[in-house]
Amino acid sequence: MINKKVANVQDALKGVSDNMTLMLGGFGLSGIPENAISELINIGAKGLTCISNNAGVDDFGLGLLLQKKQIKKMVSSYVGENDEFERQMLSGELDVELIPQGTLAERCRAAQAGFPAVYTPAGYGTEVAEGKETRDFDGKMYVLEHAFKADFAFIKAWKGDTAGNLIFKGTSRNFNPNMCGAAKITVAEVEELVPLGTLDPNQIHIPGIFVQRVFQGAHYEKRIEQRTVRPKS
Amino acid sequence: MLDKTGIAKRIAKEVKDGYYVNLGIGIPTLVANYVRNDIEVEFQSENGVLGMGPFPFEGEEDADLINAGKQTITTLPGASFFDSAMSFSMIRGKHVDLTILGAMEVAENGDIANWKIPGKMVKGMGGAMDLVASAENIIVAMMHTNKKGESKLLKQCVLPLTGVGCVKKIVTNMAVLEVTDKGFKLLERAPGVSIEDIKKATEGTLIIEGDIPEMVL
Numbered sequence: 527m528i529n530k531k532v533a534n535v536q537d538a539l540k541g542v543s544d545n546m547t548l549m550l551g552g553f554g555l556s557g558i559p560e561n562a563i564s565e566l567i568n569i570g571a572k573g574l575t576c577i578s579n580n581a582g583v584d585d586f587g588l589g590l591l592l593q594k595k596q597i598k599k600m601v602s603s604y605v606g607e608n609d610e611f612e613r614q615m616l617s618g619e620l621d622v623e624l625i626p627q628g629t630l631a632e633r634c635r636a637a638q639a640g641f642p643a644v645y646t647p648a649g650y651g652t653e654v655a656e657g658k659e660t661r662d663f664d665g666k667m668y669v670l671e672h673a674f675k676a677d678f679a680f681i682k683a684w685k686g687d688t689a690g691n692l693i694f695k696g697t698s699r700n701f702n703p704n705m706c707g708a709a710k711i712t713v714a715e716v717e718e719l720v721p722l723g724t725l726d727p728n729q730i731h732i733p734g735i736f737v738q739r740v741f742q743g744a745h746y747e748k749r750i751e752q753r754t755v756r757p758k759s
Numbered sequence: 760m761l762d763k764t765g766i767a768k769r770i771a772k773e774v775k776d777g778y779y780v781n782l783g784i785g786i787p788t789l790v791a792n793y794v795r796n797d798i799e800v801e802f803q804s805e806n807g808v809l810g811m812g813p814f815p816f817e818g819e820e821d822a823d824l825i826n827a828g829k830q831t832i833t834t835l836p837g838a839s840f841f842d843s844a845m846s847f848s849m850i851r852g853k854h855v856d857l858t859i860l861g862a863m864e865v866a867e868n869g870d871i872a873n874w875k876i877p878g879k880m881v882k883g884m885g886g887a888m889d890l891v892a893s894a895e896n897i898i899v900a901m902m903h904t905n906k907k908g909e910s911k912l913l914k915q916c917v918l919p920l921t922g923v924g925c926v927k928k929i930v931t932n933m934a935v936l937e938v939t940d941k942g943f944k945l946l947e948r949a950p951g952v953s954i955e956d957i958k959k960a961t962e963g964t965l966i967i968e969g970d971i972p973e974m975v976l
Binding site for chain 2: 553554555556557579602603604605606612615616624626627628629630631632634635646647648649650651652653654684694695696697698699700701702703704731748749750751752753754755756757758
């Protein structure tokens with residue numbers, strides 16, 4: 527089997543430089559590539575364009591990169607719950623492109639699957655469609671949305687093997703599988719990296735062909751954004 | 760006049776046996792609490808779960824198990840997880856039977872605005888534009904008027920649109936209305952609310968035909 531394992535996060539992020547476009551998996555703080563984000567801070571790469579559904583919170587997730595002013599542009603569907611983000615956006619330091627969540631997923635998937643663009647009904651008749659090609663199919667209007675082009679995709683999975691096969695857990699799956707293979711280099715970090723033959727091929731969510739580098743993350747905080755419980759009684 | 764819980768209770772009656780339902784944030788989330796328990800319904804959350812259950816007991820929260828509002832959740836037997844592209848395939852592909860969401864404004868032609876107020880910090884549309892562009896059956900849950908007392912049921916939306924001509928039904932604290940070719944058709948009144956009250960609170964064209972019954976909650 528082709529070996530995708532790299533020793534550590536430093537090796538995993540080799541080649542990342544200023545002004546690159548990065549995809550980062552996760553929804554809210556669930557399923558974000560925590561170790562890759564920490565290493566991006568260590569590297570100090572600036573002028574980054576980040577494609578990610580959300581922008582983290584002030585002191586976690588992509589919020590950490592915002593604090594260091596490493597991000598030039600965010601491409602997201604929802605960016606609330608982050609004061610530093612708001613400050614940089616309103617002051618014009620940060621460029622923000624807001625796009626519908628399903629369109630974000632599909633622009634990743636199109637890049638992964640080799641489609642240059644897709645037609646979606648989402649956003650037709652709204653400011654999201656301004657300047658974009660539209661077309662009538664069977665009496666309904668659609669907007670042409672182009673596949674993303676990115677340098678790196680940073681993925682968080684639950685388990686992976688050295689061939690780069692990945693399994694996700696719960697709703698931390700979200701955008702992660704759609705971003706695999708959607709950038710020039712896909713880097714997957716996993717909570718548990720297991721030897722070849724350990725994972726059941728029937729249960730693989732993403733085959734290793736979509737992944738160039740895989741490593742086991744040194745530490746996961748897995749912070750909960752909205753802890754919502756019901757009383758035991 | 761209904762409160763938010765009342766609106767949720769009335770909308771719960773629109774949820775039918777065998778439905779897959781997507782609930783938006785706010786009043787729509789409350790609907791799950793009032794669906795009859797003798798019918799089978801599955802709740803979808805667009806971050807990637809079908810078969811959502813109640814909130815977890817304290818101490819049983821899982822960072823890998825949240826809903827689209829980023830709240831911790833549980834799953835019911837038979838639940839499934841999937842990626843974001845598949846989630847929106849369910850939505851865009853019209854496999855979800857009913858979408859319930861909030862709104863800032865609805866126009867008499869079914870246009871909806873619920874994501875952006877010019878001059879204020881824009882948080883983004885999340886999945887709302889995908890949901891409203893595709894769902895065949897959309898119910899809006901909202902107050903009839905805004906905090907200034909101005910109607911939210913308009914001839915034309917003033918705020919930036921989320922989707923065009925997509926809303927079918929609206930349940931407010933005052934009334935149940937259907938969007939028709941000719942405007943908002945009044946179907947039911949909230950308890951203690953008169954037709955005159957509803958007329959005053961509705962800027963868009965209001966169609967009143969025959970007796971308008973009071974809601975049964």
